[in-house]
Amino acid sequence: MSIPVSVEVADENFLRQHSDFLKTLPKLTHFTQPEIDAIAIIYFKFLREFGVKREQMDRSQFRAFFHSTFQISDDFIIDRAFLFLDKGLTPFVTLETWIKTLSLFLRGTLEEKMKYCFFVYDLGGNGRLKRNDIIRLLRKCFIYEKDEDVELMVKEFADILVRKLDVDGDGEISYEDFSESVKKQRELLQCFGRCLPDLLSTVDFMQTFTSDLPI
Known part of the structure; x- marks a missing residue:
């Protein structure tokens, strides 16, 4: 069940303008039409x-939004x-990308989240995470500061994670x-850095538009 969002005339015009497109999204996301x-x-x-006059988020x-809503503050990760x-094709976050992002973050399947996290971590873009x-x-x-002890700890932790996740031993x-x-072991999903909202942030945001909250 969705929670009514305060709607003004400008909001109604926006929905009307994008009505046909929005009706295609329930099949492509984990949201209902009212959501x-x-x-x-x-x-x-x-x-x-x-105060943006255009209709796209930069x-x-x-x-x-990441910082304030999901407390994800690492701009590199974002x-x-x-x-x-x-796909880096535009400097803007379109309405479609916005809705699909929230579908992934708030109700994504484990498979969807694994693919997303792995992509974020795959800095070389070659499907392999190297040491x-x-x-x-x-x-x-x-x-992090330029401290030999901290650097050693980081490298030791990296070696531990490689040994733990490198199933085929290559x-x-x-x-x-x-x-x-x-x-x-699901806690390994974000073992290289947080790129998904935690449960508290998820529930807090979802309460603004739905009563169908994660347990």
């Missing part, structure tokens, strides 16, 4: 709050997320290695 309409209004209100607004979600890339990601998980982590490991 999609409510999320579209939130998108429009977000733009108005920033990357700085996308980062601000930019990797943006690349996955919109140096893992070290680079893990540095962001620490209050010294690198493929998507098959990653997914097999995560299915056995």
